[in-house]
Amino acid sequence: xxxxxxxxxxxxxxxxxxxxxxxxxxxxxxxxxxxxxxxxxxxxxxxxxxxxxxxxxxxxxxxxxxxxxxxxxxxxxxxxxxxxxxxxxxxxxxxxxxxxxxxxxxxxxxxxxxxxxxxxxxxxxxxxxxxxxxxxxxxxxxxxxxxxxxxxxxxxxxxxxxxxxxxxxxxxxxxxxxxxxxxxxxxxxxxxxxxxxxxxxxxxxxxxxxxxxxxxxxxxxxxxxxxxxxxxxxxxxxxxxxxxxxxxxxxxxxxxxxxxxxxxxxxxxxxxxxxxxxxxxxxxxxxxxxxxxxxxxxxxxxxxxxxxxxx
Numbered sequence: 001x002x003x004x005x006x007x008x009x010x011x012x013x014x015x016x017x018x019x020x021x022x023x024x025x026x027x028x029x030x031x032x033x034x035x036x037x038x039x040x041x042x043x044x045x046x047x048x049x050x051x052x053x054x055x056x057x058x059x060x061x062x063x064x065x066x067x068x069x070x071x072x073x074x075x076x077x078x079x080x081x082x083x084x085x086x087x088x089x090x091x092x093x094x095x096x097x098x099x100x101x102x103x104x105x106x107x108x109x110x111x112x113x114x115x116x117x118x119x120x121x122x123x124x125x126x127x128x129x130x131x132x133x134x135x136x137x138x139x140x141x142x143x144x145x146x147x148x149x150x151x152x153x154x155x156x157x158x159x160x161x162x163x164x165x166x167x168x169x170x171x172x173x174x175x176x177x178x179x180x181x182x183x184x185x186x187x188x189x190x191x192x193x194x195x196x197x198x199x200x201x202x203x204x205x206x207x208x209x210x211x212x213x214x215x216x217x218x219x220x221x222x223x224x225x226x227x228x229x230x231x232x233x234x235x236x237x238x239x240x241x242x243x244x245x246x247x248x249x250x251x252x253x254x255x256x257x258x259x260x261x262x263x264x265x266x267x268x269x270x271x272x273x274x275x276x277x278x279x280x281x282x283x284x285x286x287x288x289x290x291x292x293x294x295x296x297x298x299x300x301x302x303x304x305x306x307x308x309x310x311x
Contacts, residue, residue, distance in 0.1 A: 001036045005057065009037055012049060016040040016085075023072040023306070026064060026083070028134055030226040031276050032072025033309060035081045038064075042086025044168065047190065051166050054080060062305060063190055065139030066111065069228055073276045073306035084109040084138065088192065091115060093122065101199045103157070108138030108191045112145065119196075120210055123203035126155040127196070128210050132217045134229070138191040143301075144178045148213055153178035155196040164188030181233055181301055222261040225269040231283060232266055232298040241298055242266035248289045255282045280304070 001019075009017040017039045023032030041047050054061045060079030064070070088107035095102045102124060106115050115137060116130030129150030133140060141159060144152050157173045164186055177184040185191075217223070232241040245251070245265035253260045254271075256278035261267040268279055287298050 001059075005059075006037075008053065009039065012053075013039050013041070013046070016042070021081075023067075023076060023081070026081075027067035027070050027072055027228070028226060029067075029071055029228045029274075029279070030270050031074075031274055031279065032070075033074050033076025033276075033306060035062075035077040036079055038081045038083065040083045040085045042084075042088070044087070044162075044192065047082070047084075047162055047192075048166055050080075050082065051162065051190075063138070065109070065136035066134055068133075068135040069139065069143060069145075069302055071228055071276055071279055071302050071304045073280075073304070074309035075307040077306045082190075084136075084192075088138075091118065093118075096197075099200075101197055104196045104198065105193055106137045106196070107193050108136060108141075110137045111135075112137055112140045115196075119198055120203075120206055123200050123206065124198035125201035125206065126150065126198045128206060128213060131210055131214060132221075137194050141191055141194050142183055142185070143181050143303075144183050145181075148216075151178075152194075153183075155198055156194055157197045158195045160192045160194075161185065162190040162192060168192070180236075220264055222263045222267050222269050225261075225271065227261070227267045227269045228302045230266045230301050231268050232286070233301045235296050235298065238294075238296055240266070244290050244294055244296060244298070245286055248286075248293045250286055250289055253282065253285065255279075255285070258282050260286065276306070277308070 017037055019037050020034045021038040022034050024030050062081050064081050064083050088109035091106035091110050093102055093104050112130045112133045112135050116127040119127040129147045133145050140152050158170055160170050163169050234240045242265045250260050251262050251265050256274055257271040258274040258278035259269050259271055261269050268282055290296055290298050
């Protein structure tokens with residue numbers, strides 16, 4: 001990045017452009033080397049300006065939500081990281097005319113658990129699963145996040161995106177290609193918001209369900225230590241990844257300060273100063289051990305970005 005690049009970013013984004021910013025400050029793993037520049041953008045026009053500029057200059061651009069499903073390598077990220085804020089942290093509810101359902105529009109930077117809590121408070125069914133998910137709406141849509149039998153695809157009726165040409169487009173439900181932990185979008189598309197249709201239900205029953213779900217989560221997941229959530233996808237027509245890792249006898253296995261959680265085997269936790277290289281080595285050991293024992297190839301659910309640190 002040149003000095004003229006820095007000057008342009010400072011001119012257009014001021015203190016919302018941070019240079020050589022450690023990514024460990026922006027991921028739930030608390031791991032990751034520096035990015036050339038991290039820019040918080042609060043408006044659609046800001047995104048449009050930034051996209052046009054990085055494309056003209058040929059700079060790589062990565063979108064980051066809450067950093068909850070990301071492992072950034074120790075060498076950091078070359079190029080720029082875009083975080084949505086401001087206008088993208090708002091949501092709105094519109095009751096349907098039939099009175100039995102409502103539509104919530106939520107910006108991509110809204111925390112999913114906040115959206116889930118809002119739906120719960122309104123007595124709306126379908127987003128209780130989101131109460132324990134630490135990511136943002138944009139990230140949760142991109143990976144079709146889910147838990148406890150629910151997922152984002154269940155209630156999503158449309159999304160708004162910036163396409164790779166810098167135009168705003170709305171994509172309706174019948175055009176959205178959701179999959180297990182995925183949503184197929186054209187390369188370079190940026191999710192701006194999502195619309196969710198939910199039915200009204202018994203608020204008291206929903207509250208009780210939420211309490212039970214949160215209790216299960218506290219008992220079964222290592223919430224007191226930094227992690228990126230589930231590390232591996234559940235393989236189709238097999239036991240869950242966590243069960244396979246547990247049955248392979250890998251709970252508590254450590255590399256450096258990265259450890260397979262003794263509470264949930266599909267979580268790797270950071271015991272203080274774990275490096276990305278520690279996590280990656282641990283993931284490799286898990287994949288090798290599970291394949292040797294069960295013949296199953298575990299695929300990462302966590303997104304791995306950045307470059308190795310120079311020795």
